[in-house]
Amino acid sequence: MTLKELIKKVFFIEIVKGMALTLSRFFTKPVTRRYPKEKRPAVLGFRGLHALVRNPATGDAKCVGCGLCAAICPSRCINVYTSEGSEHQKVVDRYEIEVLRCVYCALCVEACPYGAISLTPHYEYADYSRDAIYMTKEKLLENWDKYMGEDGFRYFDTFWNPKETHYKTPKDQAMFKGRIIGGFSG
């Protein structure tokens, strides 16, 4: 052991260095965000609470009841109940999402050919009962109005690339995987 090593060991030089570092950090500003008081806005494309897109023309949901979202959902939390209408069209009677089982994979949004379902940036919806978080069609439409608002479509188009806007289905084909027309529009 050289003299230098001995001095290093006896006087704990490394420890002194470490203590200088902690003292310097003592005088820096904390990085803490005091969450309930200081809210951080969700990043764009955040996968929060679900919403059904409201069609501005009709005022009702865009959903046609095809059930692709329910089919692709890995946690099977989407239930769509349809019946036949007077003009032989599909009528969506009930559209329900059991939010507590959802894993927020957003496959439903990707699967929807009409861009009818969305995940909103809203994430503070903890409640005391399961019923309050069980989403019915009315509640989901309300979520769209509340959390996506007027700017909702621009946001939705930019970050969720709904097939309705960005893909075109060939007329003779009953599938929704088409080629991109005009690329992504921001």
Next chain:
Amino acid sequence: MSVLESLMQPGSFDLVLNIGGIVLKIAIVIAVAMFHVAYATYFERKVIGHMQVRMGPMEVGPHGLLQPVADMVKLFFKEDIVPTNADKPVFYLAPIISLTAALSSLAVIPFFDGFVIANINIGLLFILAVSSVGTYGIILAGWASSSKYSFLGSLRSAAQVISYEVAMGLSLVGVIMMAGSLNLTDIVRAQADYPTGMFAIPQILGFFVFVVAAVAETNRSPFDLPEAENELVAGYFVEYSGMRFALFYAAEYIGMMIMGSLAVTCFLGGWTIPHFITSVLPFLEYVPGIVWFLLKLYFTIFFYYWIRATLPRYRYDQLMAIGWKLLIPLALLNILITGIIKVAVN
């Protein structure tokens, strides 16, 4: 002669006054010490938080200032659980021994000139003895809990405190040699007469050994093996809850304060400030001694937190190696050097 009659005797009024004065002093010291314990926990969380670029307690009161009050209320109303197989009388006794031993050390510490509860001529020895008695509380707690974690924690504590007490006692020998007394008030006066105003400068080796040994003696990080959270859950007080736990906790913090006060009185000049400072800034002489004492004490306690925020825990063999192979030889060397210089000067 009954007690009442003896009180009627001439001169006994002075005795009553004297006893009353001592009781008042004790009450003041204990109240102030307990207040300091409460806020030591707050500042520990705050200081360590800021050193880790966090904030520490912020919610209860402005900047979390009422956090100790909330903690106390919580501990007071917590359920008091005693394990079924516990040795009950010993289990009840252990925290009391621990806290009493810690509190009784406060009796001999001179907080400022003339304010000391018991001005005994072996003050330093008394503190060392009583801090060893505090270890009984820890060992008995571990034994009485009938839990392997508690027991291992208390065994570690016993081994650690015994090893480091040697180094600590030896490091203080240098101070005793320079002051020529075991009375803490005399030691402070000797420092005030000394050119540097404190013994930390000529006794730098002894001071270093004392600081490390004091951290180990109070079972604080990085030598907190007795309560190593990730191995022993919480060590010797795993099975304690509510107020009994609070007693151990208070004992630990008072232990810290005792060691801090000992460092202040033996090495940092107690309630005095060095002459070379007062000769430059004469108005500082009008500052009361208790202010200097507390400022120095707060610095030592801050140092405890600072070490805790910086260092990970030592391994058991490293702990023993530092104690026996480094600190004790250094302390002996310090005694030798002090002795040679003292003989040479005389």
